[in-house]
Amino acid sequence: MTLATFHKKRLDIVVEAPVLNRLLDLLDDLAVTGYTVLPALAGRGAEGAWRRAGMVSDAGRMVVVMCILDEARIDDVLQPVYELVRRQIGIVTVSDVAVIRPDHF
């Protein structure tokens, strides 16, 4: 038996840790049904390389916020998220994913 899967959109936001609370408040205001926050360990970008282990405060740390959305909602969420983070260090990506329980998103 093949398990049925359903197409959704996945929004990944890699952003500076100080912005995290504002971003999560925004996602809550936008009634996003769920998200997951992951700590980033190290990386390299336009501002050079960084490592979480060498940080004394949250200022230089990065986090990843991942959320799955229905395709119909992606523009409603993406625009305000972009407005919030566009001057910060980070990356926003949207990708296609398949989920098993569509009613969750």
Add this chain to the structure above:
Amino acid sequence: MENALSLAAGNLLSPMVLFFALGMLAALVKSDLSVPEAIAKGMALYLMLAIGFKGGAAVSDHGLDATLVLALLAGAVLSFLFPAIAYFLLRASTKLSAVDAAAVSAHYGSISIVTFVAASSALQSAGIADPGYMVAVAAVMESPAIISALYLLARSGEWDRGDTKGGFSTDLMREVVLNGSVVLLIGAFVVGLVTGKEGFAAIAPFIDAPFKGVLCLFLLDMGLVAGRGLRQGGSALGGGTVLFGLYMPLISAVIATVFAFAIGLSPGGAALLITLAASASYIAVPAAMRLALPEARPAIYLTLSLGVTFPFNLTIGIPLYIVLGQLAGAP
């Protein structure tokens, strides 16, 4: 003079400074020595709790006086004032943009609580009494500099805020004023004030006896962080900017000495006010700058504050500030 030299030698050869130097050296030679993040955070919480509680217990024992109110006012005025001096000097003597200069200025108007803790410990080693309430002054000096620096930048006409959020906001100030270290510091101060001598005796084996040992381990980690910062971000700093990181603490120290003399602080209280004035933030303000001025480069303000000014204050600054405190302080 002899007193100053003996203080300086005693400080340079103290376990705290030597562990800091060890951490810096290990980072500069790319050793894999590291302190796990959770332990570093735990130690920071311990130090805030211990210094806040001890301050509150000391005030409960000695009582409050008008000097406390004057010290709080002086702290707030200095924190508002220093960014203006720093901004002017940076714009006149370096190639930093207005945004970077404002971000750096905010750091030099705010304070480093670890430098304060190290100075308290050095005072204790030198047998100079600490009035206790300077912990509250430290908390007051955390945030006015942020408002002041953003105001200077807004007035400069060189700040393109676009249509995005950023700059000063009540959300930003709430996040700065209620940041974890300030809440714990002031909370522990109040607990110490309420429970007094008896409360201190009850938890002294936890907050007093291990304090210097924990501080050594914490400073080892700070040395590692400062060394890594210098290795990675040092190239972002020009010569004029590095010089600023060395002379600005001295300018702030001299101004704070005048304030300490004017309000009649004790030698220990004066030394701590001068230390707070001369220190630069690397925890609360960098996080605030990422929200208020995301265009400002962390490689400049963090490296300067943590890699240049913090080591300078820890090694040379603190003994100097204690001597200035003795000169300015009321007997």
